[in-house]
Amino acid sequence: MAEYSIGVDLGGTNLRAAAITKDGIIVEKISGSTNLSEGRDAVISDIVDAITRIKRKAGAGRLAGVGIGVPGFILIEKGIIVGSNNLPEFEGFPVRDEIERRLGTQVILENDANAAAMGEKWMGAGKEVDDLILLTLGTGIGGGIISRGRILHGFVGMAGEIGHMTIYPNGNPCGCGNHGCLEKHASATAVSSMAALLHLGDNVTSEDVYKMAAAGDEKAQMIFASMGTALGLAIGTLVNIFNFPLVLLSGGMLPAWDLFAPPMMKEVERSFTFRNTKTTVGKATLGNEAGLYGAAYLPFQALTATIS
Amino acid sequence: MAEYSIGVDLGGTNLRAAAITKDGIIVEKISGSTNLSEGRDAVISDIVDAITRIKRKAGAGRLAGVGIGVPGFILIEKGIIVGSNNLPEFEGFPVRDEIERRLGTQVILENDANAAAMGEKWMGAGKEVDDLILLTLGTGIGGGIISRGRILHGFVGMAGEIGHMTIYPNGNPCGCGNHGCLEKHASATAVSSMAALLHLGDNVTSEDVYKMAAAGDEKAQMIFASMGTALGLAIGTLVNIFNFPLVLLSGGMLPAWDLFAPPMMKEVERSFTFRNTKTTVGKATLGNEAGLYGAAYLPFQALTATIS
Numbered sequence: 115m116a117e118y119s120i121g122v123d124l125g126g127t128n129l130r131a132a133a134i135t136k137d138g139i140i141v142e143k144i145s146g147s148t149n150l151s152e153g154r155d156a157v158i159s160d161i162v163d164a165i166t167r168i169k170r171k172a173g174a175g176r177l178a179g180v181g182i183g184v185p186g187f188i189l190i191e192k193g194i195i196v197g198s199n200n201l202p203e204f205e206g207f208p209v210r211d212e213i214e215r216r217l218g219t220q221v222i223l224e225n226d227a228n229a230a231a232m233g234e235k236w237m238g239a240g241k242e243v244d245d246l247i248l249l250t251l252g253t254g255i256g257g258g259i260i261s262r263g264r265i266l267h268g269f270v271g272m273a274g275e276i277g278h279m280t281i282y283p284n285g286n287p288c289g290c291g292n293h294g295c296l297e298k299h300a301s302a303t304a305v306s307s308m309a310a311l312l313h314l315g316d317n318v319t320s321e322d323v324y325k326m327a328a329a330g331d332e333k334a335q336m337i338f339a340s341m342g343t344a345l346g347l348a349i350g351t352l353v354n355i356f357n358f359p360l361v362l363l364s365g366g367m368l369p370a371w372d373l374f375a376p377p378m379m380k381e382v383e384r385s386f387t388f389r390n391t392k393t394t395v396g397k398a399t400l401g402n403e404a405g406l407y408g409a410a411y412l413p414f415q416a417l418t419a420t421i422s
Numbered sequence: 423m424a425e426y427s428i429g430v431d432l433g434g435t436n437l438r439a440a441a442i443t444k445d446g447i448i449v450e451k452i453s454g455s456t457n458l459s460e461g462r463d464a465v466i467s468d469i470v471d472a473i474t475r476i477k478r479k480a481g482a483g484r485l486a487g488v489g490i491g492v493p494g495f496i497l498i499e500k501g502i503i504v505g506s507n508n509l510p511e512f513e514g515f516p517v518r519d520e521i522e523r524r525l526g527t528q529v530i531l532e533n534d535a536n537a538a539a540m541g542e543k544w545m546g547a548g549k550e551v552d553d554l555i556l557l558t559l560g561t562g563i564g565g566g567i568i569s570r571g572r573i574l575h576g577f578v579g580m581a582g583e584i585g586h587m588t589i590y591p592n593g594n595p596c597g598c599g600n601h602g603c604l605e606k607h608a609s610a611t612a613v614s615s616m617a618a619l620l621h622l623g624d625n626v627t628s629e630d631v632y633k634m635a636a637a638g639d640e641k642a643q644m645i646f647a648s649m650g651t652a653l654g655l656a657i658g659t660l661v662n663i664f665n666f667p668l669v670l671l672s673g674g675m676l677p678a679w680d681l682f683a684p685p686m687m688k689e690v691e692r693s694f695t696f697r698n699t700k701t702t703v704g705k706a707t708l709g710n711e712a713g714l715y716g717a718a719y720l721p722f723q724a725l726t727a728t729i730s
Contacts, residue, residue: 196698197694197698243577245577259663262570268699269553269666269667269699270699271665274663275662275663275665275694275695276662276663278694278695279659280655280692281591283589291697292692350588350600354583354586355587356576356581357575357580358576358577384588384599385586386505386586386600387576387580389599390504390505390580
C-alpha cells in the first residue's frame with residue numbers, strides 16, 4: 115500500500131479512526147464508543163488500541179503520522195485540551211504526549227471543527243479554494259478557518275471560536291461568560307430552548323422542531339427563522355472580516371437547511387463584501403467523515419510544510 | 423545608500439511619500455496635498471512626481487519597489503480601487519498600472535489600513551508578533567489584519583473590513599447597506615452624531631466632545647462610553663475568531679483612549695479567549711507614519727516571499 119496517515123475523531127460519544135492514503139482514499143475505518151465513564155486512562159487506551167488495530171489492518175504502507183480531532187480548545191504547541199465540556203477528564207492533561215509515548219509515533223492534536231474544516235478543504239466542498247470557513251451546527255457551534263491552505267490557529271490554538279461571536283450584545287447567556295453568543299441563538303440546543311419558550315412541548319429536540327416546522331407548524335418555523343437570522347448575522351460579519359470565497363455549514367442541523375437558509379441569506383446580504391464578490395455560502399459535503407479526513411491530512415501537511 | 427523602497431500614503435486631503443531602507447530607516451520624506459478638485463489625472467501626476475522627486479533625493483541606492491496605500495477597497499490582483507468615498511474619481515480605474523506605466527517601476531497598491539497594520543508589524547507596536555489586528559479610528563473605522571506576517575487579503579482583497587462588522591443588528595444605518603456597523607457606533611463621525619442627538623451643539627466635532635468629556639461633561643462622557651462599548655464588542659468577537667496576541671488601535675480618536683478604553687475593555691472581557699490567553703489590546707505607536715512604513719515594506723516582502 116501507498117503511504118498513508120491515520121485520522122482519529124474523538125467525540126463525546128463516538129471514537130472513530132480511518133487510515134487514509136495521500137490521495138484521500140479511505141483504506142480502513144473503524145468506529146466504537148467513547149467510554150468516558152471508565153475514566154481518562156481507559157479512553158486513551160481505546161484511542162491507542164484503535165490506532166494500533168487500524169495500523170495492523172492497513173498493512174505494509176509507510177505511516178506518515180497520526181492526527182486526532184477532539185472537541186474543546188487545544189493548546190496547540192503543548193498538545194493539551196482545555197475547556198472541553200465533553201471531555202472534562204482531559205482538562206489540562208498532556209494527552210498528545212501520552213498517546214505519542216504509548217504509540218511510539220508522532221501525533222498531532224487538533225480541535226474537531228478545525229479538523230473538519232481541513233477535511234472539507236482537502237477532499238470535500240472546499241477542494242477548489244485555499245481559504246474557507248466552516249461552521250458546524252450541532253449541540254454547540256464549532257468553527258474552523260482555513261487560511262492559505264492551513265488551519266488558522268492563533269497564538270495558542272484557540273482561533274475559530276465562531277460559536278462565541280457576539281451576535282446579540284444583550285442576548286442569551288453563555289457558559290463561556292458572554293451573552294448573545296452565536297451558539298446560544300443558532301445551535302440545536304438553542305432550537306430546543308426556543309421550543310420550550312414557545313411551549314411546543316417538554317424535552318423537544320431540534321429534530322422534533324424540524325419535523326413540526328416541515329409539517330407546517332408556524333411556531334416551529336419561527337424558530338428556524340430566528341436561528342437562520344442569527345447565523346446570517348455571524349456569516350455576514352465573517353465575510354466582511356475575511357473576504358474568503360467559501361463559507362460552509364455542516365453538522366446535525368444541516369437537514370433543516372431549507373428552513374433556515376432563506377432567513378440566513380437575507381442577513382448575509384447585509385454584507386457589502388458579499389454583495390460585491392462571489393462569496394459562496396453552502397453545505398459541506400463530507401458529513402461525519404470531514405473530521406477523519408482533516409485529522410489524517412495534518413501529518414501529510416506537516417511533512418511538506420516549511421513556511422506557514 | 424543601501425537598498426530602499428518608497429512608501430506612499432494617498433489620503434483624501436494629504437499625499438505623503440517616504441524612502442525607507444530595508445532596516446526601516448526613513449531617509450527622505452515629502453508631503454503635499456491631494457488636489458482632488460483638479461481631477462484624477464492631476465492626482466496621478468502628483469503621485470508620480472512625488473515618487474520621482476523622492477527617488478532623486480534618495481540618490482544612488484537600489485530601489486526595491488513602490489508601495490501605495492489608498493483609502494477604499496482594493497481589487498488586489500487588478501490594482502483597482504473600488505468603493506472609496508474619498509477618491510470617487512478613481513472608482514474602477516486601473517490606477518496601479520497607470521502609475522507603473524508612467525514610472526517604469528513595479529508598484530504595489532494596498533488599502534491604507536492594511537498598509538498601516540503592516541507598518542506597525544514591521545517597525546511599530548507589532549514588531550514582536552507575526553499576527554495582529556489594527557483598527558484605525560477616524561471618520562470611519564478601517565481594519566488591517568496581519569496573519570503569519572502577511573496582510574490577510576481574502577480572495578479579491580477586501581478582507582479586514584472591521585468597521586463593517588455588525589455590532590448592533592438593529593443599529594444605525596450605514597452607507598454600505600448594513601445596519602449597526604461598528605463604524606456607525608464608534609468612529610469620530612459616530613461621536614459627532616451622538617453629540618448632536620444629545621444637543622451638545624451644532625457641528626460639534628469629536629475633538630470638541632473629547633474636550634467636553636475631559637472637562638467633566640457627563641453627556642460627553644456617556645458618548646465615549648458608548649463608543650468604547652461598541653469597540654469592545656467588536657474586539658471581543660475578533661479575539662474569539664482569531665486568538666491573535668495583539669489588537670492595536672490607532673487614528674485620530676486615539677487621544678481619547680482614557681475615556682473609551684475602560685468601557686471597551688469591560689466588553690473585551692466577555693471573550694473567554696481573552697480571559698484565558700495573554701491577548702494585548704493596546705495603542706499603535708507609529709501614528710501617521712504607519713501607512714508609509716507599511717507601504718514601503720510591501721516591495722521588500724514581495725521580493726522575499728515564495729510561499730504565502
